[in-house]
Amino acid sequence: MSKKAILVISFGTSYNENREETIVPVEKAIAKEYPDREFRRAWTSKMIIAKLKKRDGEHIDYIDEAMDKLVAEGFDDVIVQSTHIMNGTEFDFVYNIVSKYKTQIPVIAIGRPLLTTDDDYDEVVANIANDLLPLAGKGALVLMGHGTEHYANATYSELQLKLFFAGYKDVYVTTVEGFPDFDNTLELMKDKGYKEVTVTPFMIVAGDHANNDMAGDDDDSLKSVLEKEGYKVNCVIKGLGSYPSFQRMFAEHAMKAEQI
Missing domain, CATH: 3.40.50.1400 (Rossmann fold)
Structure with missing residues (x-):
């Protein structure tokens, strides 16, 4: 048997x-x-x-x-x-x-x-729209991924384009250690008139990166970088696995x- x-x-x-x-x-x-x-x-x-x-x-x-x-x-x-x-x-x-x-x-x-086939991207975009976008209210939503030197880092750029072409112009994908980085994302958000920005991890868990690189008080955290630009920042520390x-x-x- x-x-x-x-x-x-x-x-x-x-x-x-x-x-x-x-x-x-x-x-x-x-x-x-x-x-x-x-x-x-x-x-x-x-x-x-x-x-x-x-x-x-x-x-x-x-x-x-x-x-x-x-x-x-x-x-x-x-x-x-x-x-x-x-x-x-x-x-x-x-x-x-x-x-x-x-x-x-x-x-x-x-x-x-999670993100392997074209259908996976479409399903993830739908999940973001249904489960994560409502967190942002009328402001922008920034999803923070890890980033990598591996060529698979292009996954984040493809997801960003898929979101834009699906009509979700107020959802941004950024990374801690890859491309797009925080500065790249700020450039995309410039002149859009946002007052509030909600940030949440695009990671399975909400651990060290979510608590420190995203929501921490250090000058280089995503929250601090956005606040320096005048945005009111809401942090949702909840991993995708939730x-x-x-x-x-x-x-x-x-x-x-x-x-x-």
């Missing part, structure tokens, strides 16, 4: 309360579709894994640890679902490490990150996982 598992792999967070509000609901949404599979968890941030171990005494598996356990326990059919935003560095780690186990686990299928619409997307991606 086949022994099946569903392994959900996330970046991770050291904010335990936010984990319960974001990562855990995504995991549950995915696991719900697979009652016949044993649920397992892994994270890709070794730094956060080490921090949790030292601070809380809690161990979260890295990718290879989770896969080694599945091999040792005799699982022969595994679906791996990433909860990452894009097909970037972290997902590369997932794909490359999991692929090494093809000779030890006969059936391995991998579900793609919204059922995004939870559902990851569950759908798991159901479309492709065998490697």
Whole structure:
């Protein structure tokens, strides 16, 4: 008889309360579709894994640890679902490490990150319009992503264009470490007459980046940068994993996982 598992792999967070509000609901949404599979968890941030171990005494598996356990326990059919935003560095780690186990686990299928296909972009735009845009009232909405040096950083620019062409001219996508950066976004917002701006993370969790780079009081936080330009800033510290619409997307991606 086949022994099946569903392994959900996330970046991770050291904010335990936010984990319960974001990562855990995504995991549950995915696991719900697979009652016949044993649920397992892994994270890709070794730094956060080490921090949790030292601070809380809690161990979260890295990718290879989770896969080694599945091999040792005799699982022969595994679906791996990433909860990452894009097909970037972290997902590369997932794909490359999991692929090494093809000779030890006969059936391995991998579900793609949130933004992979054109349909994904359309669905995310709809989710933003339905779930995030109402947060902004009559002002602008700025979604803050992480950003990366990986070529997948172009994901943010494509999402921005998709939003504009869908008619959402008051929604802006910015990043902490990539393009568009805060200055680029300010340039797009210039002369639009906004008095209020709502900022919220375009990240699965609302952890360190959301609390500090977005909503912190340092001069270079997104909130401070916008306030210097005269905007009244409202911060909504809520990760995408908190919204059922995004939870559902990851569950759908798991159901479309492709065998490697």
